[in-house]
Amino acid sequence: MEDRTLEALGLAEAPREHPLLYPGAWPEDSGLLDGDRLLPLRRLVHEDRVPVLAIGSNACPGQLRHKMAGSGITSPVPMVRARVTGVDVGVSAHVSRMGYVSASPVAAAGVVRELFVLWLDPAQLAVIDASEGVPLPHGNYRRAWLPFPDARVEVADGTALPGAYVYVNRHGVLHDGTGAPRTHPGQRALLTELLVDSPRLRELFGVTPEQFCARARSDLELCARGTRLFAEEKRVTASGLERYLDGQQTGRPGTGASLSPPLM
16 A cells, blocks of 8 residues: 555655744645645545635645644645636745744735635634734734635636635745845745845844754744844735735634635
């Protein structure tokens, strides 16, 4: 029998433990994350679950397993590869206490990306919400419903979903120097570019990506200073997805109509 463990598939490492690996290794195809295994997936649409678009490390099975295990969640998570039009992978305008600068979704008309949709039950959704700071008044992300046709999320059997949830960054995203959101090139390349461009950032975090991760990791005050510096140096712009947050709730999953996707 084929070895489907995350270790054997090269998907076991979690960026939470190895920040320079962010966003971590993604699967080649859809699968069912069941403990430390990624199993074949029999269906791509799960009407009894909530679709959440994974932009960064939530698409890394090692990271996802780490988050679920930390909250005692053992139920399997369907991870479905999808062709997504209208959303790109930008760069969050905050420094994470995990030691990296994470990815954030940005509106990108006409752009097509291969991303993953996580189909989550209420308990799993609560874990991911908590990891993104959704329940906190000043958390880094809020969850928003991104509807079709503003974004097209199409799975391998040709089904186009009526929409999916995304985590929109409260701080905005970093721009590319022209005012447009920059795309996330991977952690080492990103940190190298940011440190070269900012003497003040080097004063806070050192001159190499390794020093940045080591200093930022679990130092909440330093991370906050780095986040403020992005704004002070006018590196921040809107993601283009803020309008989907208007009037949406961010409480416990299932407590309000805005937290449930439209019926499929």
